[in-house]
Amino acid sequence: MPVHLNTAGAGLMPAAVVDTMSAHLAEEATEGAYETELRHSDTLEKGVYEALAAVLDAPVDDLALFDSATRAWSSVVGALRLTDADRVWITPYEYAGSLILWTELRRRTGLRVEVIPLTPSGDLDLCWMRRNIREDVAAVSVPHVPSGCGIVNPVEEIGRILAPWPCLYLVDACQSVGQLEVSVRRIGCDLLTGAGRKFLCGPRGTGFAAVGPRLRTAAAPVFHDLHVADMTSADGYEIHTDGARRFEYAERSAAAVRGLDEALRHHLARTDGPGTGHDARAAVRDAVAGLPGTRLIDPGTRHASIVTFVCEQLPAARIRDELAARGVSVWVAQGNHTPLYLPGQGVDHGVRVSPHHYTSPQDTEVFARALREVIR
Numbered sequence: 001m002p003v004h005l006n007t008a009g010a011g012l013m014p015a016a017v018v019d020t021m022s023a024h025l026a027e028e029a030t031e032g033a034y035e036t037e038l039r040h041s042d043t044l045e046k047g048v049y050e051a052l053a054a055v056l057d058a059p060v061d062d063l064a065l066f067d068s069a070t071r072a073w074s075s076v077v078g079a080l081r082l083t084d085a086d087r088v089w090i091t092p093y094e095y096a097g098s099l100i101l102w103t104e105l106r107r108r109t110g111l112r113v114e115v116i117p118l119t120p121s122g123d124l125d126l127c128w129m130r131r132n133i134r135e136d137v138a139a140v141s142v143p144h145v146p147s148g149c150g151i152v153n154p155v156e157e158i159g160r161i162l163a164p165w166p167c168l169y170l171v172d173a174c175q176s177v178g179q180l181e182v183s184v185r186r187i188g189c190d191l192l193t194g195a196g197r198k199f200l201c202g203p204r205g206t207g208f209a210a211v212g213p214r215l216r217t218a219a220a221p222v223f224h225d226l227h228v229a230d231m232t233s234a235d236g237y238e239i240h241t242d243g244a245r246r247f248e249y250a251e252r253s254a255a256a257v258r259g260l261d262e263a264l265r266h267h268l269a270r271t272d273g274p275g276t277g278h279d280a281r282a283a284v285r286d287a288v289a290g291l292p293g294t295r296l297i298d299p300g301t302r303h304a305s306i307v308t309f310v311c312e313q314l315p316a317a318r319i320r321d322e323l324a325a326r327g328v329s330v331w332v333a334q335g336n337h338t339p340l341y342l343p344g345q346g347v348d349h350g351v352r353v354s355p356h357h358y359t360s361p362q363d364t365e366v367f368a369r370a371l372r373e374v375i376r
Contacts, residue, residue, distance in 0.1 A: 003363045005284070006331045008147060008175055008306050008354035011201035013263065020262045021203060024255040037254045043261050044254055051264035055200075056192065057183035058210040061243040065208050065257060069174045069195040070097045072209035075247050076191055077101055077141075077170065079219035084110030086138035091116050091124055092341040093146035093153065095172060099339065102141070111138070115340060122299025124153055129161055139168045144176035148338035148352070149308045150281070151300035152180065159188030168215055174198060178267060179305050179356065190215040196256075199305075199356060202263030205256045211244035225250040270357065280355035280364055281305045287368035288353070291375045297333075297342070297350055308333050308350045311375055316349040319374055326370040 004012050027036040037044060053060045066072040078101060082088070088111055090102060102113050117125045124142075140162055144155050155171050162169050169189040173182055178199030184192050190212040196202030211219075227250040229239045239246055284307045288294055293312035311319060316332045323330055333352035335342035342350070355364065 003328045003359075003366050005353045005355050005359065005363075005367060006329045007179075007199055007201075007356040008352060009331050010197045010204060011178070011199055011356055012358060013201050013203065013259070014266045016266060017202060017259045017262045021255045021259040024258050028255070033254070040254065040258060044257055048257055048261035048264070051261055051268065052208055054268055055177065055182070055264050056194075056210050057185045058192070062184070062210045062212055063208065064211060064244040064246075064248045065206070065252065065260075066248065067205050067207060067252065067256075069172070069193050069207040072193040072207045072247075073098055073172065073191075074101055075221070076193070076209055076211055076215065076219060077139075078105070079221045079247070080105075080139065080168070080215075081218065081220050082109045082111045082138055084112075085136060086111045087134075087136050088113050089116050089129075089137060089140040089167075090114070090340075091142055091153065092118060092344075093143050093149075093151065093338060094141065094340055095143060095147060095174075096337045096339050098141065098143075098172060118299070121301055122151060123301055124158070126154070126157060126161060129158070133161065133165055133167070135166065137165065137167045139170055141170045141172070143172040143174075144182070145173075145180070145304045145306065146338055146341070147175055147306070148333045148335070148342050148347075148350070149297045149299060150303045150306035151298075152176070152302040152304050153300075154302075155187045155189070156183075159186075163188055168218060175306065176304065184210045184212075196260040196263060200260075200263050200267055201356075203256045203259040205253055206260040208260075209244065209247065211247060216242065216244060216246075219247075221247055280359040280361075281307060283361070283364035284353050284355060284367065287364065287371055291371065294375065297345055297347055299341075305355050307353045308347075309353075310347055310350045314375065316351045319351050319371075322374040323367075323370050326373065328367050328370045 049060050049063050052063050119125050170191040171189040173192050173194045177194040192210040196206030197204045224239050228241045228246045229237050232238045288309045295310050297308040331352045333350040335347045
């Protein structure tokens with residue numbers, strides 16, 4: 001069996017997820033999509049939200065489903081009513097997709113985007129945050145775990161710093177949900193977004209958001225779909241929910257949503273608990289650190305199961321391809337996907353290795369041996 005070390009791209013779906021989606025598609029093919037959706041409406045309209053609420057430790061009314069984490073983020077953040085009097089704080093670890101949205105909002109509204117500095121270790125400078133927080137900071141955006149390197153940002157401590165202030169607190173948890181314990185309640189954020197396909201091991205085409213009441217009040221979506229709104233006259237409509245689902249679109253893949261539901265329940269049923277990939281991470285890190293000409297991109301004092309490195313002798317894509325030929329799957333981290341940090345570290349492209357709970361000691365041994373063959 002191939003060794004899969006690209007969970008940060010997409011995790012391996014459990015058999016139950018694949019079986020559920022396949023059976024759903026078979027039902028659609030023989031009985032019709034609408035009829036199949038109606039038969040499974042309890043899961044699609046209720047059960048999946050309850051399972052997500054349990055995983056995120058968030059109220060059901062705060063949850064909305066999307067076709068990706070990026071869609072979730074842009075649908076909610078793009079609806080914020082910001083002005084040229086507002087400041088927005090981001091971190092050097094901001095994902096490029098989010099940064100594109102902040103750039104567009106800055107161009108449209110004139111808001112000021114400021115970057116939270118790092119300490120010499122690479123951690124976010126929390127003392128700077130405490131000294132500089134003011135009433136005109138409208139939003140603070142923090143990735144829990146960046147996609148290009150494995151630092152874990154202290155989202156709960158940041159939540160405590162921001163709690164006395166009126167700013168909205170936005171957390172990108174795309175790479176943390178499923179591998180770390182994530183609690184919206186303890187973080188104290190107004191928005192948390194994530195993807196089904198990564199460490200939750202669900203299907204592609206699934207994403208989600210936990211949108212708190214403060215943010216729902218502050219946002220002004222430009223569109224409400226028919227599952228949450230009705231036309232009441234020729235030029236008027238009425239929204240019949242105050243919950244986060246008003247950010248959703250009605251059309252979605254029911255098979256994918258049922259697959260997400262199964263992945264969430266599989267995650268909740270795990271007896272080993274979140275974060276168990278850390279032993280595998282240590283083995284991966286040790287395998288990389290022991291090779292000549294390699295440099296770990298490993299900022300901060302707390303780390304998740306993402307190990308990124310560069311090699312002086314070989315480009316990242318060559319290492320990925322050589323490992324793939326030996327039955328080991330890794331990926332290439334693009335520097336311009338974390339553009340405020342990785343290019344400054346001299347990283348245009350790095351090798352990203354991301355084990356998970358299913359990564360065995362034998363898998364990491366296979367990886368280490370194959371890497372030694374590639375990088376001599």
